[in-house]
Amino acid sequence: MNYARPPAALWLSAMFIAIAVLLPLGYLALRASGAGSELWSLLFRLRTFEILGRTIILVIVVTGISLVISLPLAWLTQRTDLPWRRMWSVLTVLPLVIPSYVIGFVIVAALGPRGILQQALAGPFGLERLPEIYGFPGALLAVTLVAYPYILLPLQASIRGLDPRLEEVARSLGHGQWDTFRRVVFPQLRPAMAAGALLVALYTLRDFGAVSLLRYETFTWAIYLQYQTSFDRNLAAGLSLVLVVIAVVILFLEFRTRGKPHYHRAAASASRSPAYVKLGRWRWPALGFCALVVLMALVMPVSILSYWLARGFSTGEALWRTAGYALNSAYVSGLAAAVTAIAAISIAVLDVRYPSLFSRLLERITYIGFALPGIVIALALVFFGANYATPIYQTLVLLVFAYAVLFLPQAVGSVRSSLLQVSPRLEEAARSLGRTPLQTLAAITLPLVRPGILAGAGLVFLTTMKELPATLLLSPIGFKSLATSIWSATSEGSFAEAAIPAVVLILLSSVPMAVLTIRGKRNGNE
Amino acid sequence: MHRNKWIYSLTGLLLVLTLLVGACTPAAETTPKEQTLTIYSGRGESLVAPIIDQFSKTTGIKVQVRYGSTSEMAATILEEGRNSPADVFFAQDPGGLGAVESLLMPLPESILNQVPPKFRSPAGTWVGISGRARVVVYNTQKLKEADLPDDIWDFTDSKWQGRIGWAPTNGSFQAMVTAMRVLWGEEKTRQWLKGIQSNNPKVYPGNTQIVTAVGAGEVEVGFPNHYYLYTFLRDKGESFPVRNYYVRAGGPGAVILVSGAGILQTSKNQDAAQRFLNFLLSPVGQQYFASQTFEYPVIEGIITHRLLAPLADIKSPEISMADMADLKGTLSLLRETGIVP
Numbered sequence: 001m002n003y004a005r006p007p008a009a010l011w012l013s014a015m016f017i018a019i020a021v022l023l024p025l026g027y028l029a030l031r032a033s034g035a036g037s038e039l040w041s042l043l044f045r046l047r048t049f050e051i052l053g054r055t056i057i058l059v060i061v062v063t064g065i066s067l068v069i070s071l072p073l074a075w076l077t078q079r080t081d082l083p084w085r086r087m088w089s090v091l092t093v094l095p096l097v098i099p100s101y102v103i104g105f106v107i108v109a110a111l112g113p114r115g116i117l118q119q120a121l122a123g124p125f126g127l128e129r130l131p132e133i134y135g136f137p138g139a140l141l142a143v144t145l146v147a148y149p150y151i152l153l154p155l156q157a158s159i160r161g162l163d164p165r166l167e168e169v170a171r172s173l174g175h176g177q178w179d180t181f182r183r184v185v186f187p188q189l190r191p192a193m194a195a196g197a198l199l200v201a202l203y204t205l206r207d208f209g210a211v212s213l214l215r216y217e218t219f220t221w222a223i224y225l226q227y228q229t230s231f232d233r234n235l236a237a238g239l240s241l242v243l244v245v246i247a248v249v250i251l252f253l254e255f256r257t258r259g260k261p262h263y264h265r266a267a268a269s270a271s272r273s274p275a276y277v278k279l280g281r282w283r284w285p286a287l288g289f290c291a292l293v294v295l296m297a298l299v300m301p302v303s304i305l306s307y308w309l310a311r312g313f314s315t316g317e318a319l320w321r322t323a324g325y326a327l328n329s330a331y332v333s334g335l336a337a338a339v340t341a342i343a344a345i346s347i348a349v350l351d352v353r354y355p356s357l358f359s360r361l362l363e364r365i366t367y368i369g370f371a372l373p374g375i376v377i378a379l380a381l382v383f384f385g386a387n388y389a390t391p392i393y394q395t396l397v398l399l400v401f402a403y404a405v406l407f408l409p410q411a412v413g414s415v416r417s418s419l420l421q422v423s424p425r426l427e428e429a430a431r432s433l434g435r436t437p438l439q440t441l442a443a444i445t446l447p448l449v450r451p452g453i454l455a456g457a458g459l460v461f462l463t464t465m466k467e468l469p470a471t472l473l474l475s476p477i478g479f480k481s482l483a484t485s486i487w488s489a490t491s492e493g494s495f496a497e498a499a500i501p502a503v504v505l506i507l508l509s510s511v512p513m514a515v516l517t518i519r520g521k522r523n524g525n526e
Numbered sequence: 527m528h529r530n531k532w533i534y535s536l537t538g539l540l541l542v543l544t545l546l547v548g549a550c551t552p553a554a555e556t557t558p559k560e561q562t563l564t565i566y567s568g569r570g571e572s573l574v575a576p577i578i579d580q581f582s583k584t585t586g587i588k589v590q591v592r593y594g595s596t597s598e599m600a601a602t603i604l605e606e607g608r609n610s611p612a613d614v615f616f617a618q619d620p621g622g623l624g625a626v627e628s629l630l631m632p633l634p635e636s637i638l639n640q641v642p643p644k645f646r647s648p649a650g651t652w653v654g655i656s657g658r659a660r661v662v663v664y665n666t667q668k669l670k671e672a673d674l675p676d677d678i679w680d681f682t683d684s685k686w687q688g689r690i691g692w693a694p695t696n697g698s699f700q701a702m703v704t705a706m707r708v709l710w711g712e713e714k715t716r717q718w719l720k721g722i723q724s725n726n727p728k729v730y731p732g733n734t735q736i737v738t739a740v741g742a743g744e745v746e747v748g749f750p751n752h753y754y755l756y757t758f759l760r761d762k763g764e765s766f767p768v769r770n771y772y773v774r775a776g777g778p779g780a781v782i783l784v785s786g787a788g789i790l791q792t793s794k795n796q797d798a799a800q801r802f803l804n805f806l807l808s809p810v811g812q813q814y815f816a817s818q819t820f821e822y823p824v825i826e827g828i829i830t831h832r833l834l835a836p837l838a839d840i841k842s843p844e845i846s847m848a849d850m851a852d853l854k855g856t857l858s859l860l861r862e863t864g865i866v867p
Binding site: 047134212213215225227228229230231232233375379382383386387390393394469472473477478484488489491492497 | 564570571572573590591592593594595597598600601602604605606607609610611621622624625695697700729731734853854856857860861864866
C-alpha cells in the first residue's frame with residue numbers, strides 16, 4: 001500500500017495549514033526572546049516547578065479518570081441491554097457543551113463552603129463544613145466533568161464501527177467474553193481511546209475557567225496572571241513555551257501508543273448488529289453509574305442555572321437580546337466548523353494515506369494550538385492581524401481562522417480515526433478504474449468518512465460556541481456572542497444575568513450534539 | 527460522479543461564503559465614512575454602556591466599543607502597536623493605562639485640570655474618571671464597627687484566625703498592596719502579607735464573592751472596594767447584614783483608586799476622543815457614576831448615595847499615581863510570600 005506522492009492540491013493546503021498553526025509559536029518565540037534574563041529567573045524558581053508538578057498531576061489524573069468513566073459508559077450504551085440506552089448515550093456526551101467557567105461557578109455554588117449542599121445538610125444534620133472543594137478536588141471534578149466526553153465520543157463511534165464477526169470468531173475459537181474483550185475488542189478501541197485521551201490531556205493543560213474559579217494553580221493560570229497583574233506579555237510568552245514543551249511530550253507519548261495494525265474491516269459490506277450483552281442483575285448498578293455521571297455533569301449545572309434564572313429578574317428585552325447573541329454564536333460556530341473540517345480532511349488524508357515524516361509531523365503540530373491558553377493564541381493573531389493582515393483584522397475571517405487554529409485537532413482526530421476504518425482497497429480499485437487521486441477522494445473516501453467529518457465538525461461547532469478569549473479580542477467590534485455575554489455578566493458578579501445566555505448556550509448546543517449522536521448511532525447499526 | 531460534483535460544489539460554496547461574509551460585514555464597520563469613535567473598554571458593559579450611549583446621543587458622534595478585561599485590552603493595544611484601531615482606552619485601573627503609556631498622547635491641560643492631581647497621570651497621559659475606596663466589609667450580625675481595629679495592619683492579630691476573606695489576584699487588592707509598599711516599605715508590607723496569611727484567610731476570586739461570603743457569614747470581614755456593597759443593598763434591601771468600614775487610622779487600608787481613560791497617539795479622531803473624556807468628566811457623566819455604579823466622583827458638587835461616606839471623611843493617604851506604577855514589585859512580593867502563583 002505504498003502511494004508514491006500526494007496530489008499537489010493536498011500538499012499545498014497542508015502546507016498552508018502548517019504555517020497557520022505555527023504562527024502562534026513564532027509569536028511566542030518572538031515575545032519570549034524579548035523577556036531576557038528575567039524569564040530565566042522566573043522559570044528556575046522552586047515555585048515554577050511546583051506549579052509544573054501540580055499541572056502534570058492534574059493532567060494525569062483527569063485523563064485517567066476520564067478513561068475510567070468513558071470506557072464503561074461507551075460499552076454500556078452501545079453493546080448492552082441497558083434500559084433507555086439511546087437516551088443515556090446522548091445524555092452522557094452532552095456535558096461537553098457546558099463551558100468550564102460555568103461549571104466552575106456551579107461547583108462553587110453547589111459544593112463550596114456555605115454552598116447549596118452544605119445549606120441543605122446544615123438543617124437536618126447540623127453539618128457545618130463540607131470537605132474543602134477548592135484546590136485539587138474541585139479542579140479535578142470541574143475539568144473532568146467537561147473533558148471526559150472527548151474520550152467518550154470517539155469511543156462510542158469506535159465501538160459502533162467494530163466488526164462483530166471478529167468477536168464471533170474469537171468466541172468460536174473458545175475464548176470467553178472477558179478474554180474476547182481483552183484480546184479482540186480492546187486493541188481495536190485503542191486508537192479512539194488514545195486520541196480522546198490526548199484531547200483530554202491537552203484540554204486540561206489549557207483550561208483556565210475551571211482551575212481559576214476553583215483555585216488550583218496550574219501553568220495556564222500562571223500565564224493569565226502574568227497578563228493580568230504585571231501586564232508582561234514577554235514573560236507570559238516564556239511560560240507559554242513551557243506549556244508547548246509539555247504538550248510536545250504528551251503528543252510524543254500518544255504517538256508511541258499508536259501501533260501499525262489495520263483497523264478497517266476485511267470487506268466493505270455493512271456490518272450486522274452485534275449481539276447485545278444481557279446485563280441481568282448488573283443492570284441496576286449500571287443504571288446507577290450512568291445516572292450518577294449525568295446527575296453531576298448535566299443535571300447539577302442545568303438546575304443551578306435554572307435556579308439563578310428563576311431568581312433573577314429577566315425582561316423580555318433581555319431574552320430578545322440573547323436570541324441575537326445566539327444567532328451570532330451559531331453563525332460563527334457553523335463557519336468555524338465547516339472551515340476546520342475541510343482543513344482537517346487534508347491533514348488526515350495526508351497522514352493516513354501518504355505517511356511520511358512530514359505528514360506525521362504535520363498531524364502532530366496541529367495539536368499545539370489546542371494545548372495553549374486561548375488568550376495566547378488570540379494575542380498572537382492580534383499581533384499578526386493588526387500588523388501584517390490589516391484588511392482582515394477584526395473581521396470574521398480572522399476570527400474563524402483563530403477558531404480553526406485552536407480547534408483543528410478535534411476535527412483531525414475524528415476524521416483520522418474514521419479514515420483508519422476505511423479499507424484502502426476501495427480507493428485502489430477506483431484508481432485502477434482511471435480516477436485521479438482527487439476524484440477518488442471525492443467519490444470514494446469522503447462519502448465513507450462522512451460520519452467522522454460530521455463528528456469532527458460537530459465537536460468544533462460545540463467548542464467554538466463556548467470559546468471566549470479569541471472571541472473577545474478578535475471578533476468584529478461590537479460583535480456579541482453567548483459566551484461573551486456570559487463573561488460580561490459574571491465579570492460583574494451578576495449570575496442571574498449570566499444564567500440566561502448560559503442556558504441558551506447549553507440548549508442550543510444540545511441539538512447538534514443529540515443529532516450527531518443519534519445519527520452516528522443509526523449509521524453504525526444499519 | 528454525481529457525488530463528486532456535490533462535494534466539490536459544497537466545499538467551494540462554503541469557502542466562498544466564508545470569504546464573502548468576512549469581507550462584507552466588518553468592512554462596513556471599520557471604514558468610517560462618518561466619524562466613528564472606537565473605544566476599548568476594560569470596564570464592564572453594563573457599567574459604562576449607558577453613559578457611552580448618552581454621549582453618542584448628545585453629540586451625534588457614532589461610537590463603537592470593544593469590551594474585555596483591562597489586562598486583555600492593554601495587551602491587545604500593545605500587540606496592535608501603531609496599527610491599533612482604538613481611539614480611547616477606558617481602563618479599570620491605572621495599571622492598565624500605565625502598561626500602554628508609551629502609546630498614549632499627552633492630554634491638554636483643559637482636561638487634566640478638571641480633576642485633582644492625585645487622580646491623574648503624572649505624565650499627563652490619562653485622567654481619572656471615577657474613584658473607588660478600599661474598605662473593610664464586616665458582617666453586622668457578628669461584629670460591630672467598634673470591634674474593628676483602627677488600622678488594616680491590626681488584622682494580622684491572631685484573633686482574626688479564619689475570619690478574613692480576601693482576593694489576592696484582584697487588581698484593586700494588588701493596588702492596595704502597592705500603596706502599602708509605598709507608605710510602609712517592603713519589609714512591613716511583607717510582614718502584613720505573612721501575618722494575614724498565617725490567619726488562614728479564605729481566598730475569593732473577586733470582590734463580589736467577598737461581599738457575598740461576608741453576607742452569608744462564611745467569613746466575618748473582607749477587603750474589597752467600597753461600591754460592591756451598594757449593589758447588594760439595592761438588590762437585597764438595607765437589611766443585608768454587611769456594611770463598609772473605612773479604617774479609622776487611614777493609611778493604605780483606605781487608599782482611593784481610580785478608573786481612568788487616555789487617548790491613543792495613533793487616533794485619527796482626536797477631537798471626538800477629547801469630547802468623550804470631557805463628557806465623562808462633566809456633571810452629567812460624573813452624576814451617572816455616582817448614582818449608577820456608586821463610585822466616587824472625581825469632581826466637586828455631585829450628589830452621592832445616602833449611605834456612602836463623603837470622600838472628605840475618608841482618611842485616604844496622599845499618594846501619587848506615579849508611585850503606584852510598580853505593579854511588578856507587588857507581584858513579585860505576592861509570589862515570594864506564596865500568596866499568588
